[in-house]
Amino acid sequence: MPEITVEKLYQEHKEEFELYLLTDGSGLKKKIETPAVHRPGLALAGFTQRFPHRRALILGETEMAFLASLSTEERIRLLRNFFSFDVPLLIVTKGLNPPKELLRLATENNTAIIQTRFNTADFMIQFSGFLDEFFAPRITLHGTLVDVYGVGLLYTGKAGIGKSECSLDLVERGHRLVADDMINVVKKSQNLIVGSASELLGHHMEVRGIGVVDIERLFGIRAIRMQKRVEVEVRLVLWDETKDKYERLGMEEKYTTVLGVEMPVVTIPVSPGKNITVISEVIAMNHMQKTYGENAAVEFSRRLSEKIQRQLASKRYLQSDYE
Amino acid sequence: MIEKKIKVINELGLHARPSAQLVQTISAFESEVMITRDELTVNAKSIMGVMMLAAERGAELLFRVDGPDEKEAIDAIEKVFASKFGED
Numbered sequence: 567m568p569e570i571t572v573e574k575l576y577q578e579h580k581e582e583f584e585l586y587l588l589t590d591g592s593g594l595k596k597k598i599e600t601p602a603v604h605r606p607g608l609a610l611a612g613f614t615q616r617f618p619h620r621r622a623l624i625l626g627e628t629e630m631a632f633l634a635s636l637s638t639e640e641r642i643r644l645l646r647n648f649f650s651f652d653v654p655l656l657i658v659t660k661g662l663n664p665p666k667e668l669l670r671l672a673t674e675n676n677t678a679i680i681q682t683r684f685n686t687a688d689f690m691i692q693f694s695g696f697l698d699e700f701f702a703p704r705i706t707l708h709g710t711l712v713d714v715y716g717v718g719l720l721y722t723g724k725a726g727i728g729k730s731e732c733s734l735d736l737v738e739r740g741h742r743l744v745a746d747d748m749i750n751v752v753k754k755s756q757n758l759i760v761g762s763a764s765e766l767l768g769h770h771m772e773v774r775g776i777g778v779v780d781i782e783r784l785f786g787i788r789a790i791r792m793q794k795r796v797e798v799e800v801r802l803v804l805w806d807e808t809k810d811k812y813e814r815l816g817m818e819e820k821y822t823t824v825l826g827v828e829m830p831v832v833t834i835p836v837s838p839g840k841n842i843t844v845i846s847e848v849i850a851m852n853h854m855q856k857t858y859g860e861n862a863a864v865e866f867s868r869r870l871s872e873k874i875q876r877q878l879a880s881k882r883y884l885q886s887d888y889e
Numbered sequence: 890m891i892e893k894k895i896k897v898i899n900e901l902g903l904h905a906r907p908s909a910q911l912v913q914t915i916s917a918f919e920s921e922v923m924i925t926r927d928e929l930t931v932n933a934k935s936i937m938g939v940m941m942l943a944a945e946r947g948a949e950l951l952f953r954v955d956g957p958d959e960k961e962a963i964d965a966i967e968k969v970f971a972s973k974f975g976e977d
Contacts, residue, residue: 813935815909822912869904871942878945 568701570657572678583693584683593678596654598622601701603694605629605686607737609651612644617710618839619651622697625658626686633665640881641667645700648700649675656694659686702827711744711761712736712814717850718744718761718794720829728836730771732802734781735843742791743781746771751796753825761794800846800855805835816852816863890955891963896947899973907963907974912936914969920956922966 575596576585589595602621607618607629633641649671656672656679658664664679669708671678682689710729714736721729731744737743745763754760769781769790784788799822804820812835813820822831832849855862897903903911915922915933922933926948931938933952944950954962 763909811913812913815905817905863905866940870908870943871901871904873903875946877943878902878947879944881947 567599569599570700572596572680573653573798576678576680578860579696580818582696585657586681586683587628588664588679589673590680591678592673593655596677596696598654601694603690603697605649606646608631608795610644614651615784617651619653622655622693623653623661623692623848624686624690625656625664625727627660627662630658630662630664631787633668638667639667640669642671645671649677652675655680657682657689659684695878698754699752705751705825707751707761707824708747709748710746710750711734711749711796712846713742713744713791713794713856714846714850715741716852718797719850720749720799720844721760722799722801724804726774727802727804728842729771731800732773732842734800735841736846737781737785737789739843739847740788742789742794743771744791744794745769746781749796751824752828752840757827759824759827759829760793760795761796771812796824796829798832800826800849801833802836802842803833805837811842815867817861817867819856890953891959893952893954893967895950895952895967895970897944897950898946898970899976900946901934901976902946902948903939903942905914905940907976908939909936910974911966911969912939914961914965918956918958918962918965920954920959922955922962923953925951933969 571594575598575625575712576587576594577829598621600621602618602622604618604621604630605626606617606619606623609619622808633645637645653675654677656668656677658679658681661681661683663669663681665769669679691732695874708722710733712719712721712733723729733743733746734847745760746769746818748764748767749761750764751759751761770873771781772778776849819830820833821828823829830853834842836846836848899907906916912934924931924933924939924942926942926944930941931941932937942948942950952963952966954966956962
């Protein structure tokens with residue numbers, strides 16, 4: 567499980583979220599270990615039976631107004647109760663200044679208070695988005711990711727089988743390269759994985775016999791894409807005549823799982839010089855058609871079975887016709 | 890060359906799934922295999938061709954197998970028809 571220290575969060579994102587550290591540097595080594603955030607209104611008010619205190623806690627105008635409404639003794643009593651839990655970080659929104667008892671007790675309990683100029687609603691949305699992305703499950707895959715007609719095709723297969731050459735061909739035909747060789751894949755939600763190139767790799771590609779080329783420089787901005795949902799795995803395998811077990815009908819989808827997300831796999835046998843560019847376009851279009859609820863193979867199979875049954879029925883009728 | 894007539898015995902006939910099974914069985918052999926039904930002759934290694942036969946239960950298919958492994962091929966073909974393609 568990844569984690570981020572309060573210090574790193576503050577240093578690397580203070581401009582993005584317009585952050586300002588209110589405490590003296592205590593609690594900066596504490597870690598945030600979950601993407602969830604929490605507004606601890608009830609805990610401040612004294613109800614701490616269910617207090618998810620390990621999250622980044624956000625104090626908005628409501629919480630500030632509540633604290634201001636209390637007498638000093640009451641405020642201290644409730645804050646002591648609040649800080650009896652180990653809190654990783656407090657963030658005060660809308661540029662509000664917390665009461666001095668809160669600052670003092672936070673420092674005493676080794677907890678940082680950071681102020682943001684954002685209002686609570688905007689901050690919650692953007693900060694949660696950032697944490698979701700930060701804590702999202704991720705994996706690095708070996709392969710090539712190309713956007714073909716808006717469908718993210720992930721090419722896999724042994725080194726040298728022609729993944730890069732295939733994507734080069736696709737780029738030539740107007741499709742867009744996302745990443746070649748190493749793809750960073752992030753799980754964005756229950757059934758959504760998104761791939762992108764690492765910063766260093768960018769849209770560079772090694773073509774055997776030529777070396778490293780820069781696709782963006784060579785083909786222009788239209789040839790690349792920064793990230794793309796990964797939708798279909800295209801597994802390239804060497805054509806083996808003795809084992810002709812490649813899909814012939816395509817009625818049943820085969821699936822693979824990446825980061826717990828299922829996606830269809832198409833296995834394509836390749837032989838030297840075989841053009842898989844057009845095949846790739848067909849895979850993408852066929853996937854779109856299936857997504858929109860039409861499966862050509864299933865439809866054809868239904869027509870065939872209907873014809874067979876009709877023939878059988880008329881044969882039975884004629885057989886029992888003794889006139 | 891071997892010629893052999895084989896009858897379709899499974900209830901649903903040579904619909905899509907059995908056609909694919911037949912084609913994959915035959916593709917494993919080197920021999921050329923042609924299937925004739927009435928006036929229609931198709932290559933048994935072509936899935937579209939085999940499905941075009943639209944062979945219902947009771948239909949008779951004439952298999953012409955030619956090649957170094959023709960004997961093994963026709964045995965395998967008979968076996969897959971006899972198994973009713975795992976149906977019924």
